Amino acid sequence: MTNPNNATNTTVHSAEFISGHALSIPTLRLLKDDGTLYDGAQEPELDKATALKMYDTMVFTRVLDERMLAAQRQGRISFYMQCLGEEAAIVGSAAALDDKDMIMAQYREQGALRYRGFSLEQFMNQLFSNEKDLGKGRQMPVHYGSKDIYYMTVSSPLGTQIPQASGYAYAQRLRGLSNVTLCYFGEGAASEGDFHAGLNMAAVHKAPVLFFCRNNGYAISTPANEQFVGDGIACRGVGYGIKTMRVDGADILAVYQATKMAREQALASNEPILLESMAYRLGAHSSSDDPSGYRSKEEEDEWRKNDPISRFRLWLINKGWLDDAADTEQTSQLRQEILDALKVAEKVAKPGIEHMITDVYAEPTQQLQQQLNELKAHIKKYPDAYPVTAGRID
Amino acid sequence: MTNPNNATNTTVHSAEFISGHALSIPTLRLLKDDGTLYDGAQEPELDKATALKMYDTMVFTRVLDERMLAAQRQGRISFYMQCLGEEAAIVGSAAALDDKDMIMAQYREQGALRYRGFSLEQFMNQLFSNEKDLGKGRQMPVHYGSKDIYYMTVSSPLGTQIPQASGYAYAQRLRGLSNVTLCYFGEGAASEGDFHAGLNMAAVHKAPVLFFCRNNGYAISTPANEQFVGDGIACRGVGYGIKTMRVDGADILAVYQATKMAREQALASNEPILLESMAYRLGAHSSSDDPSGYRSKEEEDEWRKNDPISRFRLWLINKGWLDDAADTEQTSQLRQEILDALKVAEKVAKPGIEHMITDVYAEPTQQLQQQLNELKAHIKKYPDAYPVTAGRID
Amino acid sequence: MAKMNMLQAINNALDLAMAKDDSVLCFGEDVGHFGGVFRATSKLQEKYGRERCFNTPLTEQGIAGFANGMAAQGMKPVAEIQFADYIFPAFDQIVNETAKFRYRSGNEFNVGGLVFRTPYGGGIAGGHYHSQSPEAYFAHTPGLQVIVPRDPYQAKGLLLAAINSPDPVIFFEPKRLYRASVGEVPEAYYELPIGKAEVVQEGSDLTLLAWGAQMEIVQKAADMASEKDGISCEIIDLRSILPWDVDTVVESVLKTGRLVINHEAPLTGGFAGEIAATIQQQCFLHLESPIERVCGLDVPYPLALEKEYIADHLKTYEAIVRSMNF
Amino acid sequence: MAKMNMLQAINNALDLAMAKDDSVLCFGEDVGHFGGVFRATSKLQEKYGRERCFNTPLTEQGIAGFANGMAAQGMKPVAEIQFADYIFPAFDQIVNETAKFRYRSGNEFNVGGLVFRTPYGGGIAGGHYHSQSPEAYFAHTPGLQVIVPRDPYQAKGLLLAAINSPDPVIFFEPKRLYRASVGEVPEAYYELPIGKAEVVQEGSDLTLLAWGAQMEIVQKAADMASEKDGISCEIIDLRSILPWDVDTVVESVLKTGRLVINHEAPLTGGFAGEIAATIQQQCFLHLESPIERVCGLDVPYPLALEKEYIADHLKTYEAIVRSMNF
Numbered sequence A, B: 001m002t003n004p005n006n007a008t009n010t011t012v013h014s015a016e017f018i019s020g021h022a023l024s025i026p027t028l029r030l031l032k033d034d035g036t037l038y039d040g041a042q043e044p045e046l047d048k049a050t051a052l053k054m055y056d057t058m059v060f061t062r063v064l065d066e067r068m069l070a071a072q073r074q075g076r077i078s079f080y081m082q083c084l085g086e087e088a089a090i091v092g093s094a095a096a097l098d099d100k101d102m103i104m105a106q107y108r109e110q111g112a113l114r115y116r117g118f119s120l121e122q123f124m125n126q127l128f129s130n131e132k133d134l135g136k137g138r139q140m141p142v143h144y145g146s147k148d149i150y151y152m153t154v155s156s157p158l159g160t161q162i163p164q165a166s167g168y169a170y171a172q173r174l175r176g177l178s179n180v181t182l183c184y185f186g187e188g189a190a191s192e193g194d195f196h197a198g199l200n201m202a203a204v205h206k207a208p209v210l211f212f213c214r215n216n217g218y219a220i221s222t223p224a225n226e227q228f229v230g231d232g233i234a235c236r237g238v239g240y241g242i243k244t245m246r247v248d249g250a251d252i253l254a255v256y257q258a259t260k261m262a263r264e265q266a267l268a269s270n271e272p273i274l275l276e277s278m279a280y281r282l283g284a285h286s287s288s289d290d291p292s293g294y295r296s297k298e299e300e301d302e303w304r305k306n307d308p309i310s311r312f313r314l315w316l317i318n319k320g321w322l323d324d325a326a327d328t329e330q331t332s333q334l335r336q337e338i339l340d341a342l343k344v345a346e347k348v349a350k351p352g353i354e355h356m357i358t359d360v361y362a363e364p365t366q367q368l369q370q371q372l373n374e375l376k377a378h379i380k381k382y383p384d385a386y387p388v389t390a391g392r393i394d
Numbered sequence C, D: 001m002a003k004m005n006m007l008q009a010i011n012n013a014l015d016l017a018m019a020k021d022d023s024v025l026c027f028g029e030d031v032g033h034f035g036g037v038f039r040a041t042s043k044l045q046e047k048y049g050r051e052r053c054f055n056t057p058l059t060e061q062g063i064a065g066f067a068n069g070m071a072a073q074g075m076k077p078v079a080e081i082q083f084a085d086y087i088f089p090a091f092d093q094i095v096n097e098t099a100k101f102r103y104r105s106g107n108e109f110n111v112g113g114l115v116f117r118t119p120y121g122g123g124i125a126g127g128h129y130h131s132q133s134p135e136a137y138f139a140h141t142p143g144l145q146v147i148v149p150r151d152p153y154q155a156k157g158l159l160l161a162a163i164n165s166p167d168p169v170i171f172f173e174p175k176r177l178y179r180a181s182v183g184e185v186p187e188a189y190y191e192l193p194i195g196k197a198e199v200v201q202e203g204s205d206l207t208l209l210a211w212g213a214q215m216e217i218v219q220k221a222a223d224m225a226s227e228k229d230g231i232s233c234e235i236i237d238l239r240s241i242l243p244w245d246v247d248t249v250v251e252s253v254l255k256t257g258r259l260v261i262n263h264e265a266p267l268t269g270g271f272a273g274e275i276a277a278t279i280q281q282q283c284f285l286h287l288e289s290p291i292e293r294v295c296g297l298d299v300p301y302p303l304a305l306e307k308e309y310i311a312d313h314l315k316t317y318e319a320i321v322r323s324m325n326f
């Protein structure tokens, strides 16, 4: 008998459940806390320049996060989100890509932007929604994006980028490009229907997309054990027939290695891969959040020991690639650069009033043009009420 | 280190993918084609009366389907959907339930209605959308439902009943009822985001719901291998931490046994269970469909041999519980009854015009009342144009 | 009476409803222990247990589907959608399921008792994914009730009425007012009527209509028109968007002959269109000037230019004057 | 020229677009080998291969998300939603993503070239899940274009324009006319303008406005009014719901002084409200009678009482007479 149901065709004659935890997925870890490799672990191929770029990017992310969270506390920007604790997951995966692989992020992946060359000024312009922001000041802070560096503009609704990544990667394949799409999302976002749709469609239509789930233990206040019952997110791979790997998200070598392998596999056989990074969201969810209401300081402290940066730093020092003092000096210099850039960006004007209506359509419709004209006339009549734009209307 | 990621906490030091087919799920089958049991198979506890009721229900479904498809061809009803090939899956599962377990169906599960006591007249009234239809003639044929027999009214949008079943079952548990909810859906509907949401929520919130997937090989014209890549639908259970069983959907004893076990387990430990029935949609998708455009007669013929009714029939005859001649006589009598009922129902009047606006809200709003009044006045003015209602307006 | 802000009034309403009726449940993303990102469900889990007040996985379609099923069983689920901007994944469950549950079954089943609470609206530097006012999407959907309260007193009374309603309700909460709006609220249980608008200020020259957070704004515009031009505005809070109270608006416009409608959502396809269409029809011979709509521009809600975007009191004042001088 | 029904015209448009441009793809449920449940994509897989014309898994939100991603890469996906009633699971992807893609990124990315085709409307004994006309839900969403053709010629020209548009389009196809509407259609490539209404019959007494399958119905009503009462109707096909052609409607109403709007969707919150609100404002002093709306009742689309529900030619005729006799 043929089997049109598209499933295993073996028969048993006594009734037994398959356990909901029939599949147990281990976590790849290469680096020990002390920066040496585990026995039997193989170091990924990584030249010094790349390794240092990865390290610098992690540090950049860490320092930027510190600085901008402080800026938010001072009321200079309205909102911020840190990557704290997950820097290795982001930078390690981004570093394993080709520059023209598309990245579709959730919001906590500033390391990937930086690795691709997003400049300090570009970060600042977005954070201050000024007229130099590539996004024209239309979205909240941390919603970065840049066509030039193949980084899709971040969108707040969770999970929506997942089926989009499948479609994007399908298009890459049809165009004959040797590129994949990397799609980041949280373990919380993985509960959305779009996750299911995106993974299944990628599997069925052979889209070379790397689904990179950042399982960091929390979705705002909701702990992972109120988010799902299965074995993390990785165990869902088998539900879609997708090759899967789980990786220690605080171990940048492991993340790099897993992502490299995933990329090669995805391109070699035109198929999606699911990666799950296990790390911990060490900071608050966002500048609007205070985790003390839903988790203990002890838990946080425990995880603070698991710092992805110091682990990699030790490895670099062991290798003789990093000089402790020079590094410390460089970091304090970076702090100053960030502060300087911040001071510049916050003084840049906001986008002009015409950008109220541009980009809704490729060309503003007649109705929009008319709404803008009326708005301009109104602002001219009440300039004091609209200080941001009033002085700049022709 | 604690593990807030809610997942396996074992480590490996060399990178390897978990295969997308790491889990292979066998199919439970008890009855051979000749109506005898496989070696080692255990017969479920089933008394004669229940067994015969199951058989009668399957036959009823089969004969009703034949007759009503013909009625559709004659233009007497507008639409119809058969259960052909899946009768055992439906009746076997429905028979394993308590009368007060809620059933939430997709649309192809008339056997479950019948098993619960939905009368021939009730079927007919719905199919003819007449004024005796419990649904007041508002939905297309086969969208049955009845509060009295705990059968949720069918709704066309696919998959929507899945998270609803989780919510319903959660409420059953909170009320302290010893009842489960059985939720039927197709392998096509399992691609909807609502599937993902429904299974995950049931697992997290410990809702005693039996998810019963009818994997019948097709979603209209789309074969299962263009619907998913994984091992059927059952392999998704592990993604949600849900106990799972796959069963031959043409083997009513296996289905009965699996569903009974699932029900017990769900109630014992307040958890959802996933069941996957492997059978074949032998008929067209619906009366609007012609499968010859997308599958071969050979494939159909092959599967026609796998008839669920004849397999069970042989078992009953082997047991001495069924008399061949009496059964044949009974079936032809049933045919006549159906025809008679059909002739009655098609002459029953359509619902009155007031049912245009009832049940939109518990009480019609003032606006609706006014819309109805205007409509009545209009119909009175043009009675010939609205023959169904014109004669009956006060 | 107690002084409460809007969040406290909502929390108090939920608390009373849960105390009064075991079948009332609250859930949604971060709704449990944490009490919701705005703290509207604060302490409810502590008081009523994890089974009646809980976190859900992050899936709005799941929340809505779960709520539908629960309500069909006879429970009264009060489901929170964290931001109204994130209600769209639940759109099918709400528009095709919630709204049609009773009708399609011929009243065999219904989801009365179901309430979706969700914070909506702008003015909080939220950009287009934390500022939307999607009431018009739902107002085109027979079977739903759609409510927007303007202050703590209204919020409590309307929410209690919503939970007690035999029909499903979408309850939009003006998040800009969550803490900003403070007022006297009776501590006991009370309901305010669904489907009834309220004349909050009588006037003779012009009818000014709005709902939710815009009520403050139109009041300011009316005050300005009164002070600067001696114009007497009658101000109406629509409160229920669906079903809406045509009679109260008609009565007012028959008296004033002029109507200005204000809402936050974009102009095109917004609910002001429905109101204007109905009123021009019912008050045709009494209208002394065209009905004016003061709304958001037809663009996604912006961030840096939020102030310019908003249907503020100055734009409303201008419309009042325009209407008077027509 | 060739005689085609609407399905053939649509199929022909897709065929031409795929032949002309490699980046055009067609997909959706049953769209591949089978050619779609209505056969609109018939033979396209055979001609252009399984990678450019294919079945998708059964997930509208997935289809829309996939299409968004594909279009962001520069492809021109023409995604079919099997029935407009099933577009709601994709609502978030369309309203929050498709519509805002260009704006939110400051034009770094866009999904121009993306078209959602979907059969809409009643009159086919489909009940409330195979009959809906959801255009108003989308018309409240800046960033989308919404189009409804009335016949094969229009369908082909507008669909080709949609695929070639730099902005995403929702293309609603009146399924009742798929086979019923037959007409002469040029075989070559041509486009019809998006955002432009068409005066399909000039007249002097009253403007009659509709779109899609209702065009037939209003024509019948106009003929009846002409024959029975000598009323001269100017008939306009709106064609684009978003952006809509205010000027053409205003110009007509300035001439006739009267407007009757007809649509299939329920009255409340339907797009006729937007049109009436705009026109009463722009033509206030020229209106000789209230703008009339002839629409579906505010109930889910029924089955047995479909004939009574529909905004048919008799109801339209009555509105015309009412408007004339006001």
Ligand SMILES: Cc1ncc(C[n+]2csc(CCOP(=O)(O)OP(=O)(O)O)c2C)c(N)n1
Pocket (backbone or CB within 6 Å): A108, A156, A157, A158, A159, A185, A186, A187, A188, A189, A190, A214, A216, A218, A219, A220, A281, A285, C029, C058, C060, C082, C086, C089
């Ligand atoms: C559709 C949708 N629902 C809700 C939200 C509100 N929200 C923003 S972030 C967040 C939690 C996300 O958690 P997770 O996916 O685990 O990512 P993490 O923040 O841990 O990186 C929520 C609920 C949203 N942005 N979109």
Ligand SMILES: Cc1ncc(C[n+]2csc(CCOP(=O)(O)OP(=O)(O)O)c2C)c(N)n1
Pocket (backbone or CB within 6 Å): B108, B156, B157, B158, B185, B186, B187, B188, B189, B190, B214, B216, B218, B219, B220, B281, B285, D029, D058, D060, D082, D086, D089
């Ligand atoms: C949301 C939604 N999308 C599309 C459809 C149209 N449709 C009706 S049945 C069907 C196929 C369902 O296949 P499956 O779930 O496998 O069930 P089967 O018909 O095989 O029993 C489709 C696509 C629908 N009813 N609802």
Ligand SMILES: [Mg+2]
Pocket (backbone or CB within 6 Å): A186, A187, A188, A214, A215, A216, A217, A218, A219, A220, A281
């Ligand atoms: Mg997380």
Ligand SMILES: [Mg+2]
Pocket (backbone or CB within 6 Å): B186, B187, B188, B214, B215, B216, B217, B218, B219, B220, B281
């Ligand atoms: Mg199927």
